[in-house]
Amino acid sequence: MHHGGEVAGLAMASTGPDRDGLELDVLKVALGPVLPGWPTGLVLRADLQGDVLTSAELAWLDADTRPAVEPDRAPQEAALDRLARFLDVAGWPTAARDARRARNGMAERANRDEAQRLAEAVTRRVNRSRTLAWTAGGIGGRGSGGDVLDRVRRWCDMASGQLVEDLPATSLKDVAALVEGAEIGSARLIVASLDLRPVQAASASEHVHA
Amino acid sequence: MPFAAQSLLFPSEGEESDMVALLSMAALIVAGIVGLYALSAALRTAREPAVVLPYESGLLPQQHAVSRYHARWYAVTVLFLAFDMEMIFMYPWAVVVADMGATAVVEMFGFLAVLLVGVTYVWREGALRWT
Amino acid sequence: MPEQTLAEAWGLAPAVLGVVAVGLILGLVVAAVDRAVVVGGTVGTVAAPLRDGARLLFEQRRTTLAPDRLLWRLGCAAVPTLALLSLAVVPVGGRTLWSTSADLVWFNAMEALLWAAVWLVGWGPNAVHALTGGYRFLAQGLAYELPLMFALITAGLAAGSLRTTDVVTAQEGLWFVVTMPVAFVVFVASAAAFAFWGPFTAPAGPDIAGGVTSELSGVDRLLVDLGRAVFLGAAAAMATALFLGGDAGPWLPGPVWFLLKTFAVVTALVWVGRRVPVLRPDRTVEIGWMVLVPMTLLQALVVAVLVLNGFYA
Structure with missing residues (x-):
């Protein structure tokens, strides 16, 4: 069975130092490219010790083969969609459902007023939720742009139809710094709260080449 | 009792x-x-049964997941054990409070107060948060 | 022996079958109400959990690379077994299937064994998300277990007995929920936590791709889902017995009252529980120890003082 530390064709976890001063197993794990609530194609390769990411590296899978332009959508619809996906990760199915209903209502254009009312209701609910503030607050806050909660509230503003100025794009390196040392659930929330697009990453690397 | x-x-x-x-x-x-x-x-x-690889969100797993998992809340488990032992005494205690009178209540809650001091200490040491 | 048990009143076979049937019906009610709140209620809502269950029976089973087959299967089977066995001490028709001087301890023990069962479900498939979920359940357990035990003990304390039928009888004057609201709320919330449902889904959380349930398929998944629903239903029934006067009520027969109250508890729990996002265990542990443990102890102290004054006598 054992061939150079392999069992059933797969390696066992190796050990490494931990922040608690112990020598413990480090598990190499990939999060993405297909993970609910996350941008498709984003891969987070992490070292996992227990439930904490001790190192993280992010990349876009096949970034150059993707269509460069995303389908054109109203910013409000896009914001509702992003909000719904974050709420999926945060484990809030009823709010995510309402956000999607509002988005669909806007896309159909038949019942815009009702969709707008629904969008305002769901964003108010998310904005005011003390539970969300307590469970998702205070993580992913290094650098500019505030923490997870600030970013979600910004989306809520966009989703309810307010105009919000664009934030500077976050590079994958910054994201890696944010999720390093985070619990796996926090890391999922942090990445889900960011507006990451493969287009930016691809064009940025082209810029470097040129 | x-x-x-x-x-x-x-x-x-x-x-x-x-x-x-x-x-x-x-x-x-x-x-x-x-x-x-x-x-x-x-x-x-x-x-x-279909033999599939464990879900690793689209990529192949590189290692067996079963490893020495670092349960970072191990300090809480020790605290829990101390309380859990106490709980076992509390079940029979609940039955005899009416018969034994105020002494039983004073003794039990005095003991619990001592344990709670320990909990507060552990909390201030930061052992109830691990991420 | 103050009263007859269900087995003595009905005969062994009908009593056992009856309690198991009540457990399954309670589980179905929980699943249907949950679905109605999350997806929106239609006529097919009640049938949907049945349909899902049937589909799981037909599904091809999946197995992962080098799983711990025995422990995995054992964990899956233990979840519904413990859930149904916990119903043995719940007085459904004013009587319990099994009546001892330590009924509350039995209920507690069934729920405590769930720690092992859920961890095994997470350990079995040799998958990272499942394993993380299994350990999350243990962390969550550290948060809810003591408040839950204190809530159980508070009810036993007021009744001066750990026999559930005695606790129900002790509420003839006044339902316990009036003098112990904290214990009632903590008990129901803990029920959601040990069934890892709603705001306490973290062990099976969407952020870890379904956690302990992520690699389950076929009958295994059916058993775990069934066990969680039955546990929630059993806990709602237990809450009815311990805090809401059991089968007491005017005009209607006792069992009807009992089921109506249980249904009300389930509905309230699902309605409130689905209004909030998942609470992360690494934060609930702190709340559990620094807020809920002192609060439930204070509740127990108040009840103990009331007992000394002969309030419940």
């Missing part, structure tokens, strides 16, 4: 006959579960 302990440890005659009911229930549940597996085996067309 000797009489309470006795009634907890030694079931009366009626309770022994009840054991039959409980064991029958356990047997029925086990039979039901085995029956469900059998029913499923009889109903489904694909008899053999």
Whole structure:
């Protein structure tokens, strides 16, 4: 069975130092490219010790083969969609459902007023939720742009139809710094709260080449 | 509290006959579960289970997930054990409070207060947060 | 022996079958109400859990690379077994299937064994998300277990007995929920936590791709889902017995009252529980120890003082 530390064709976890001063197993794990609530194609390769990411590296899978332009959508619809996906990760199915209903209502254009009312209701609910503030607050806050909660509230503003100025794009390196040392659930929330697009990453690397 | 302990440890005659009911229930549940597996085996067309790699969100796993998992809340488990032992005494205590009077209440809650001081210390040391 | 047990009143076979049937019906009610709140209620809502269950029977089973087959299967089977066995001490028709001087301890023990069962479900498939979920359940357990035990003890304290039928009888004057609202709320919330449902889904959380349930398929998944629903239903029934006067009520027969109250508890729990996002265990542990443990102890102290004054006598 054992061939150079392999069992059933797969390696066992190796050990490494931990922040608690112990020598413990480090598990190499990939999060993405297909993970609910996350941008498709984003891969987070992490070292996992227990439930904490001790190192993280992010990349876009096949970034150059993707269509460069995303389908054109109203910013409000896009914001509702992003909000719904974050709420999926945060484990809030009823709010995510309402956000999607509002988005669909806007896309159909038949019942815009009702969709707008629904969008305002769901964003108010998310904005005011003390539970969300307590469970998702205070993580992913290094650098500019505030923490997870600030970013979600910004989306809520966009989703309810307010105009919000664009934030500077976050590079994958910054994201890696944010999720390093985070619990796996926090890391999922942090990445889900960011507006990451493969287009930016691809064009940025082209810029470097040129 | 000797009489309470006795009634907890030694079931009366009626309770022994009840054991039959409980064991029958356990047997029925086990039979039901085995029956469900059998029913499923009889109903489904694909008899053999599909051997798949564990879900790693689209990529192949690089290592076996079963490892020495670092449970970072190990300090809480020790705290929990201290309290859990205490809880076992609290069950028989609850039965005899009315008979024993104020002494029982004062002793129990005095003891709990001491334990709570320990909890506060552990909390201030930051052991209740691990991420 | 103050009263007859269900087995003595009905005969062994009908009593055992009856309790198991009540457990399954309670589980179905929980699943249907949950679905109605999350997806929106239609006529097919009640049938949907049944349909899902039937589909799982036909599904091809999946197995992962080098799983711990025995422990995995054992964990899956243990979840519904413990859930149904916990119903043995719940007085459904004014009587319990099994009546001892330590009924509350039995209920507690069934729920405590769930720690092992859920961890095994997470351990079995040799998958990272499942394993993380299994350990999350243990962390969550550290948060809810003590408040839950204190809530159980508070009810036993007021009744001066750990026999559930005695606790129900002790509420003839006044339902316990009036003097112990904290214990009632903590008990129901803990029920959601040990069934890892709603705001306490973290062990099976969407952020870890379904956690302990992520690699389950076929009958295994059916058993775990069933066990969680039955546990929630059993806990709602237990809450009815311990805090809401059991089968007491005017005009209607006792069992009807009992089921109506249980249904009300389930509905309230699902309605409130689905209004909030998942609470992360690494934060609930702190709340559990620094807020809920002192609060439930204070509740127990208040009840103990009331007992000394002969309030419940």
